[in-house]
Amino acid sequence: MAGVASGEAACNSARQTGGVTDALAAELSAAMAPDRVRSGPLELTLYRRDASLLEGQPGVVCFPSTTDEVQAAVTIARRHGRAVVPRGSGTGLAGGAVPVGVDGAEPVVIVTTKMDRVLEIDADARVAWVQPGVLNLDLSRQVAHLGLHFAPDPSSQQSCSVGGNVANNSGGPHCLAYGVTSAHVLALEVVLPDGSLALLGDLDPEPPGYDLRGAFVGSEGTMGIAVRIAVRLSPDPPAVRTVLVDFASIETAASTVTGIIAAGLVPAALEMMDARITSAVEDYVHAGFPRDAAAVLLVELDGLPAGVEAATQIVADVAAANGARGVRVAADEAERALLWKGRKSAFGAIARIAPDYYLHDTVVPRTRLVEVLSEVYEIAARHRLLVVNVFHAGDGNLHPLLVFDRREPGVMARVLAAGTDMIAACVAVGGVLSGEHGIGLEKRDHMGLIFSDDDLDAQRRLRLAFDPEQACNPHKVLPSGSGCGDLQSVPAGAWI
Amino acid sequence: MTGRPQTAARTDRPLEDFAAEIGTSDPVVVVGGRTQWGVGGEPDPTAREVHAPRGVVAHEPAEMIVRVRAGTTVAELDAVLAEGGQTIALDPAHPERATVGGVLAVGQSGPRRLGWGPVRDTLLEARFVSAEGRLIRAGGPVVKNVTGFDLCRLLVGSLGTIGLLAEIVLRVRPRPPVAVWLRGAADDPDRLRQALFRPSSILWDGIDCWVLLEGHPADVEAEIKAIGPGFDPVAEPPPLPSGGRWSMSPSAVRNVVATLEPGTFVAEVGVGIVHESTAPPSRRVQPATAALHQRIKANFDPTGRLNPGRMVT
Amino acid sequence: MRLAVADEDLSACVSCGLCLPHCPTYRVTGEESASPRGRIAAMRATHATDAPAGPEFAEFMDLCVQCRGCEVACPSSVPFGRLMEGARATLARETAYQPRRRRMGYAVLGHHRLLLLASSAAAVLQRLHLVPARLGLPRLPLRRPRLRPGDTAGPGGRPIGTAGPGGRPIGTAGPGGRPIGTAGPGGRPIGTAGVGGRPPEPDAWLFTGCVMDAWMRPTHAAALRVMHATGARVALPGPGGDCCGALHVHAGLRRQAEALARRVMASMPGDAHVVVDSAGCGAALKDYGALLGTAEARRFSDRVLDVHEWLAARAGRLPAARRRLTGPVAVQDPCHLRHVQQAHQHVRTVLAPYADLVELGDDGLCCGAGGAYAGIHPAMAQEIRARKVAAIAATGAPVVASANPGCIVHLAGAGLDVRHPVDIIAWSLDGG
């Protein structure tokens, strides 16, 4: 986001410069190749942040290309007393890949983008082994000719890495019916924070022992670095229908969502966009989204043809019963693709409203959507901010986006305050802090809102089993005060 | 449709009582329906037995979730869900005795795993009692959640060695309008898997195949046609041989069962479970992975008081 | 160091990373410094300090192909092309970013006769095997056909200077012998110039350009042939219409570019469409309005059309194919046609009646040619090209259609049979 440029940036840098970093970089260079280890000041700047608003400061950035090199990088970093921070494509929205070190020493950022090969595809077993840097959409494209795809489809799927998906247990519109990343990962080969290599899970359905695979997925880089991932591939559905429903009010759209779920349907996807975002998206894709709608729902139904037709009818009926203004069924694949392009560009299209946005990601019980949404609008109004909503309505996963221009004095404080109020409102109706983006640095200090100290302590025990020294992506996910770190708030050098 | 729970609480005792019962020091073993008692080894007979609380706390059909106490039997839970037109992806052999907590602790999925997914994907929230006797919450009562580390998945299949389940929230699913088991002779069960879109189950004993089709009546009919002649509806799937539960990559099944006498085993096609009478050889776990298991156990239950004698590996 | 960019443009980037996979240099390297997002971040960091831009910054900027794939991929509409041009203009002005050698190279482009001579000389050296292969130069033509504007058809109805059988466009010398260059004294005849009086206004101008005219004049002949086939009267630019200045803009040599732009505008007066058969030049001409910022320049830019755009509007007037290529033709979209002019669909409209078209599955990722880029960063250009070659190979098409000379030359360097769409059409119209 806009110009958090250098003035602030200088703050946390240059603490560990000169000799120490040089020796570290030299050792890393010897372990991989000199041109895959970087410590130039401008280059380091580029790794200070991900797609969130937070910033840290890396000490060295390296690009291993093999498992051995990742192991070496971790071992060397640890020997130099540095933390390691795994990074995929840097599209995370919770600051998971923002480099924060320990004891004032800037961390080594380990970037997986050069590990971008699909290693093996077993079409019969519907499994592929991939390196972590493979982009989500590239994976689906590479198996498309087999009638298969990788089901988790974050809106960032063209850019985000499978490793990042694993670390964040990412979701996407189509995870409503098919489940989030965890349901699509069978096994992981992981470089643990001590540099050793462990296989978590396996290709068979019941590998012995604890579900370490399940524990690792969603660990946000705090339990090691995934270097090989066995993903489950899903068969393409024989029939798909995509329906755009147009509403005169947010309330009727939200009650349609509840109605669809209550009717026993599990659509492949069920997405909502409010008025502002709908017209911003329409400006970008020209897909015929109704500019005057108060809200639209994008519903996708897939499976076998008769079931899909029946479900489409139910959706139309429920929508009509709730007072929808119009129901448009995409006529062909091109129209369907265009509608999805609109939905998936939504965050970016916000820039047509204001240059900056701050995105939240809470989940509430689906039956409470109406009341929570109206509260979200109220909170924004109270803080004199604009909020737009585009979200995975089917699973109650809200994405209120506060849009603003950070050059306006004092606006950041209002944005943060409004965000905190929204989180509190969601938690009050039994919601949780994050549905798919993760906790990272961003929501770390809100964890106490839904978990007791005992709950957090249990999570810490899991993390410590993987990373006893808390050297892998330190200061993420678990708040201070639960004994995991000695920081009281977002660490210095991390900027909101 | 309202968001209010369809079921009122019908539970036997507060969770805190269960936590108090477990206490903080001596070894305890939690008893469910004893349907899978041997999995992970016989627990220490001197350990004190405790039973998880029972009862369905709240079924919310419009949320497609249910909150239930761990000691409730699967049959009891399913009866409540049926009232709301829903069911659950727990598929134990003896639903009238198996408890929900027990099924999760063992973590084995039933023969419908191909279509319904593994048991571990149904658990949304868990309240469990720790080795220190504290009630801990993991996860949350919503269908999508990445708030914090995934202790829920760690608990599934952990055989009560890191915490004892007290209450859980599960994802439920709509009851399919039609469900038909078909049986026919087949020497290539993978053909069926390729011909069908997401069948709920394909079982194979080396001679016959049983296929479970669920969904819209017209689709089920079309899928029956796609299977081709020689398959007829049957009331139920074959009984599963007990004694050995082998787990392998789905693509390895054909080779493995080639060494077995047809008719003596039942393979879950596309899943990779083979039921037969002899136990599988014990598997070697990589040293780094084994060390992780040990550290997890040590971190959650330093004195080893939870289900002593049970081993996950 | 303040860069010649607008703060608004810099702050438009929200760092979402959605552009990353559309950037050829990021695809090859996986590094932020070689990505649109990283380049913008580097610009911001540089823009915000007083310190002069260091070599790191120049290096990051220079590795950009300026394909602008990121620009169309960006949902926030970050005007990346403008940012990069501004950053390079600052670098060129304030630093030794464009070394003397390179500056001189760019200067030659505006001196057409010199360029033609140099090109012919290089062609001779090539024949003598004195040009190092690592430069990746195509086989240059020793001779160029003579272009005849105005006529609705070449003598005897034959297209002038179109390639021989199979229509291989590159370096094929057509009939005509002596290169006549673009600028003869007294300009060139416009249309079938009326005797004595003012020449009649043509229906369209065909812009010929610098390198393209030197290396690929047969393609201009083919474009004329096809344009004539619609019944239009076509004129060639008068003196000074030699070089569009695109490469100068890309290099940050804005002043030179502006001077060239003024000359080009003067060489094609009136209201007739300015038709361009080089996607890179077309994009530059269409941007004169922004480059010069005058009403006159904006009016000129409004007259500019890519040749396919122009033909698509007249597709009904084109005769049917008299022969067709046997295999399918893979359509490669030049970045400056697809990302900048967004006129790539017209290629399909115009070409479809004459060939079986197949699409590439790479979302229009750049081929690495990038004007002078392939010469300046040959290694990177070739790595980028390898992906394009793989995408083309995946289609199985034996022939590639590309509407930009830079791309044609660059891809031909990988041993592919690449032809300009108008070459294919002219060959097809010409009959067997």
Ligand SMILES: Cc1cc2nc3c(=O)[nH]c(=O)nc-3n(C[C@H](O)[C@H](O)[C@H](O)COP(=O)(O)OP(=O)(O)OC[C@H]3O[C@@H](n4cnc5c(N)ncnc54)[C@H](O)[C@@H]3O)c2cc1C
């Ligand atoms: C426009 C936009 C739309 C988005 N839409 C969605 C959406 O619909 N759903 C959704 O879930 N998310 C969404 N996201 C968030 C983001 O794209 C996902 O979280 C994604 O999975 C991150 O992948 P990445 O490769 O960019 O990871 P990064 O941002 O690089 O890293 C994310 C985390 O993963 C860790 N990590 C990365 N690689 C590894 C590895 N190999 N081993 C261990 N840890 C690793 C990092 O340390 C960090 O904590 C969106 C983001 C943007 C910008």
Ligand code: SF4
């Ligand atoms: S240039 Fe556009 S697409 Fe790329 S990171 Fe910036 S805002 Fe996102």
Ligand code: SF4
């Ligand atoms: S112009 Fe092309 S090479 Fe340059 S940053 Fe954009 S996509 Fe990358």
